[in-house]
Amino acid sequence: MLSADRLAVWGDPIDHSRSPSLHAAAYRELRLSWTYGRQRVTEAEFPARLSELDGTWRGLSLTMPLKNVACSAAVELDDAALRTGAVNTYLLTAEGPRGFNTDVGGLARxxxxxxxxxxxxxxxxxxxxxxxxxxxxxxxxxxxxxxxxARRPEAVIPLRALGESVGVEISRASFDDPRMPSPVDVTIAALPGKVDVGPGIRPFAENGGLLVDVVYGNWPTALAEQWRVAGNEAINGLPMLLHQALLQVRIFVGGDPAVPLERENAVLAAMRIALVGD
Incomplete structure (x- = not known):
């Protein structure tokens, strides 16, 4: 790992990814002469492309549609990856790729x-x-x-099981539910950016607290506009992108997403500037 200085983000599509700008800013601030690129890799291509990586490679960031296949190919998983079945970060070692899910910590932050x-x-x-x-x-x-x-009741079943494992009670509602939804502190939108949820979204906007829409292109989304009409705040997915990338940098530098970087505040500030200017 001492001589490994190559990193990249893989996915399909990949041209929209802001990860290269975020990571380049971090490594400049840390005075590391690492390279971080982007490569279009499909799910079918993933095993072969992974096997081609040599000892110059330190790690990978992984986006859709690779998160599940990357989880299956990892030799070790952190708790978040193990529970979700999704990996967005590889630390490449002699034993094989160690898989992490920094989306969880990134959203929490x-x-x-x-x-x-x-x-x-x-x-x-x-x-x-x-x-x-x-x-x-x-x-x-x-x-x-x-x-x-969710539109399909069966889609909530695995989430309910996951919730039970971490002490969270999961209930289900639908967009056409005639009952007035209960007020909540925060709503997380895990929907495609152009999805049309119809007029049934208005009660959820009125009782939804802060909206965190994981989409960060084509902002504001129609969903965010509904929140603003209802008088509630809406933010996009860029803060989540920023913080999950910082956790990836921790992994690539020190091997542990829980261990802060030296001068981490300066690193985060540099990444934030890169994100705004990208």
């Missing part, structure tokens, strides 16, 4: 930064892979009640 330090109750819109990470993020912050709004 973003919520805390937004002033939602200890949400008593929360709501998640959508029941896909991002919702899984959101449940764990909320559990880290001490949330004990989470409502998942």
């Amino acid at each position: 973003a919520l805390h930064e937004a002033g939602v330090g200890e949400p008593r109750a929360a709501r998640i819109l959508g029941a896909g892979a991002t919702a899984t990470s959101a449940v764990l993020s909320l559990a880290q912050l001490g949330t004990r009640r989470v409502e998942v709004v």
